[in-house]
Amino acid sequence: MSTVRLSTARVVAKLTYYLLRLIGRNASNLPGWIALLICPSYLELIAKPPLCVAVTGTNGKTTVTNMIADVLIDSGYSVATNRIGSNIASGIASTLTTSVSWSGKPNKDACVLEVDERATRLILPFVKPGYLVVTGLFRDSLKRNAHPDYIFDVIDTYTPPTTTLILNADELCSARLGETQGNQRVYFGIEAMESDVDSAVDLVTDYSFCPNCMTKLEYAHLRYHHIGRAGCPACGFSSPVPDYVIMYVGSGDEAIEVTHQGVESSYPLISNATFNIYNELAAIAALSEMGLSQDAIAASLGKLGTLESRLKSTTVGSVSVIQAMSKGQSCVSATRTLDFVRTQPGRKVVVLVMDDWYDRKKSVEYVGWIYDTDFEFLADDSVVQVVACGPRCYDYELRLLLAGIEKERILRCELEMEAPAQLQIDDVDSVFVLYDTSTIDVAMDMKQALISRLEARK
Amino acid sequence: MRIEIMYPEVCCLYGDKANMMYLRQCLPNAQFIETSLTDEPTFVSSDVDLVYFGSMSEKNQELVIDLLVPYKDRLRDLIQAEQTAFLATGNALEILGQYIKREDGTKKEALGVVDSYAVRQTPNRFNSLVLGRFETMTILGYTSRFSHSYVKDSSRCMVDVEIGVGLNPDTTCEGIRQGKLFATYLLGPLLIANPDFTKYLLTQLGVQSPVLAFEEEIYRAYIVKLAEYRKPGIELE
Numbered sequence: 001m002s003t004v005r006l007s008t009a010r011v012v013a014k015l016t017y018y019l020l021r022l023i024g025r026n027a028s029n030l031p032g033w034i035a036l037l038i039c040p041s042y043l044e045l046i047a048k049p050p051l052c053v054a055v056t057g058t059n060g061k062t063t064v065t066n067m068i069a070d071v072l073i074d075s076g077y078s079v080a081t082n083r084i085g086s087n088i089a090s091g092i093a094s095t096l097t098t099s100v101s102w103s104g105k106p107n108k109d110a111c112v113l114e115v116d117e118r119a120t121r122l123i124l125p126f127v128k129p130g131y132l133v134v135t136g137l138f139r140d141s142l143k144r145n146a147h148p149d150y151i152f153d154v155i156d157t158y159t160p161p162t163t164t165l166i167l168n169a170d171e172l173c174s175a176r177l178g179e180t181q182g183n184q185r186v187y188f189g190i191e192a193m194e195s196d197v198d199s200a201v202d203l204v205t206d207y208s209f210c211p212n213c214m215t216k217l218e219y220a221h222l223r224y225h226h227i228g229r230a231g232c233p234a235c236g237f238s239s240p241v242p243d244y245v246i247m248y249v250g251s252g253d254e255a256i257e258v259t260h261q262g263v264e265s266s267y268p269l270i271s272n273a274t275f276n277i278y279n280e281l282a283a284i285a286a287l288s289e290m291g292l293s294q295d296a297i298a299a300s301l302g303k304l305g306t307l308e309s310r311l312k313s314t315t316v317g318s319v320s321v322i323q324a325m326s327k328g329q330s331c332v333s334a335t336r337t338l339d340f341v342r343t344q345p346g347r348k349v350v351v352l353v354m355d356d357w358y359d360r361k362k363s364v365e366y367v368g369w370i371y372d373t374d375f376e377f378l379a380d381d382s383v384v385q386v387v388a389c390g391p392r393c394y395d396y397e398l399r400l401l402l403a404g405i406e407k408e409r410i411l412r413c414e415l416e417m418e419a420p421a422q423l424q425i426d427d428v429d430s431v432f433v434l435y436d437t438s439t440i441d442v443a444m445d446m447k448q449a450l451i452s453r454l455e456a457r458k
Numbered sequence: 459m460r461i462e463i464m465y466p467e468v469c470c471l472y473g474d475k476a477n478m479m480y481l482r483q484c485l486p487n488a489q490f491i492e493t494s495l496t497d498e499p500t501f502v503s504s505d506v507d508l509v510y511f512g513s514m515s516e517k518n519q520e521l522v523i524d525l526l527v528p529y530k531d532r533l534r535d536l537i538q539a540e541q542t543a544f545l546a547t548g549n550a551l552e553i554l555g556q557y558i559k560r561e562d563g564t565k566k567e568a569l570g571v572v573d574s575y576a577v578r579q580t581p582n583r584f585n586s587l588v589l590g591r592f593e594t595m596t597i598l599g600y601t602s603r604f605s606h607s608y609v610k611d612s613s614r615c616m617v618d619v620e621i622g623v624g625l626n627p628d629t630t631c632e633g634i635r636q637g638k639l640f641a642t643y644l645l646g647p648l649l650i651a652n653p654d655f656t657k658y659l660l661t662q663l664g665v666q667s668p669v670l671a672f673e674e675e676i677y678r679a680y681i682v683k684l685a686e687y688r689k690p691g692i693e694l695e
């Protein structure tokens with residue numbers, strides 16, 4: 001019976017896939033959704049390619065998934081991946097549908113799957129990937145993800161014992177995955193960076209205490225939040241020893257030296273943002289474990305180009321208008337963006353367009369996360385104005401005042417599109433528009449209106 | 459004035475740290491004591507005016523209960539004496555109750571200083587906007603949790619809910635109020651979202667005619683939000 005269901009599901013899913021493609025529609029979700037409807041065990045029963053790697057974590061999973069897939073493809077592998085598709089069960093089912101023939105035989109060498117953290121429960125026990133890369137676990141949307149302890153439990157419970165875990169040694173929550181089940185674990189980490197800080201700079205520092213004796217952890221090297229090399233002064237607990245380690249990253253470096261089993265290898269640095277160095281290192285560790293040579297990985301990474309393209313910058317006269325993605329409801333993502341903004345040169349205006357687009361229509365967005373976000377970074381002389389936009393602008397105004405930003409530097413615009421005409425452009429070098437994935441359209445419109453205003457001034 | 463913030467390294471989820479961040483601005487001369495997991499709580503051996511507990515993970519609820527069990531008689535005495543104020547936000551409410559029933563049916567005995575018990579239902583997450591009356595005030599906020607609580611004596615309710623739900627889906631009773639103890643499932647920036655309640659709390663701490671930090675802005679945000687919560691057909695989750 002299950003064979004009939006599986007065959008039916010596979011054929012219908014493949015037909016749906018080709019039909020959607022034929023009419024130019026997105027085929028990344030529906031084929032898998034239908035397949036799971038016909039055959040609930042589809043993920044378990046469908047044949048998988050010989051090499052199967054899954055990537056999860058709060059941030060960076062798309063970047064790492066793409067890097068691994070791109071390097072594999074460049075090295076001659078045929079790859080099925082959900083890089084543009086959904087990362088829940090239906091998306092994974094769609095992707096796996098594209099990795100088998102009509103008769104159900106695998107026709108790809110590998111699948112590289114980005115998996116939503118919570119959806120690991122419905123995916124990992126059935127897909128049983130050979131490798132699971134976890135970029136790290138941080139606070140995220142409280143509605144869905146609650147807190148990192150919860151996400152840890154979900155991943156830890158549902159990862160098959162046969163899966164090799166590729167883990168971030170410098171993030172103490174996810175670093176402890178697989179401990180109970182005894183999974184094979186491979187760690188990546190960075191020993192020291194020029195940009196390391198002496199003490200906690202961010203409001204949120206989860207995992208500040210020893211899991212064995214509750215003593216406050218001491219960080220030999222601290223980057224941001226709880227990322228770094230930690231140890232307990234009381235009981236000797238410490239961050240795991242990385243199998244793939246970068247000993248030092250300098251600010252202007254264009255390459256990273258990764259040491260594995262005593263051998264140092266060089267790779268081109270794709271981005272010098274700290275979180276992206278971790279993403280690249282995660283991909284290098286995973287690809288090496290899969291058996292790719294250092295030369296092949298380095299050569300393929302060299303062809304990828306930089307990751308900085310998510311910043312879209314337009315300069316009119318002497319003013320640059322820069323759009324920067326800053327995921328709403330995610331204090332870590334927003335804090336990293338604010339940190340980036342404060343380190344940019346010149347006099348800046350910062351426009352916040354991070355209200356959830358769906359909540360505003362039918363509900364009142366809960367914005368407690370802004371109190372876990374370091375808006376204090378904007379209390380800097382180089383930030384001449386902060387513009388709080390959207391229905392929650394009154395809440396942002398209070399947050400900014402509590403962050404020590406003077407009243408005179410704050411502009412409220414309940415209607416976003418009023419901001420381009422009202423914000424300060426005199427004596428300003430750059431305007432940063434920080435937007436959420438759901439406000440990308442309005443952020444684009446605002447940027448356009450601002451560019452028009454700047455052009456009219458010329 | 460002395461304010462004790464309990465275990466800030468774990469009782470700090472969901473933006474709850476906003477409350478003490480704001481209170482520091484309202485009470486610039488108060489002493490704020492942050493008690494770590496390895497410290498003996500200050501309230502055990504000396505007087506404090508307010509003890510604050512914020513939201514934590516379910517795992518850390520059990521850790522915090524274990525740490526506080528040796529002091530539960532002292533806690534009960536302080537609550538009954540009504541000298542010290544207590545504020546608990548989010549699931550900190552549950553550690554004060556009789557027990558927490560886990561997903562597998564086993565029970566974690568809690569501090570037993572208030573007459574409630576909690577039942578976890580992870581992975582079902584419960585989210586809701588909440589608006590209700592507390593004395594003559596309107597309180598608004600948000601709850602997001604894996605559990606519900608149940609009380610025998612509904613006269614101990616803190617907020618009578620008009621919009622959203624209370625301690626569990628079958629009651630309009632939200633939170634527990636016992637003398638100067640205020641425990642509510644509402645989480646995050648409660649004191650910033652509710653200026654009337656914050657003033658009330660300050661008077662409970664002995665502040666005569668309290669003035670709030672950023673009072674104009676905070677009332678403006680409150681009034682805007684009150685109107686939004688009352689919009690017909692609003693989605694609560």
Ligand SMILES: [Zn+2]
Nearest residue numbers: 210213232235
């Ligand atoms: Zn220790």
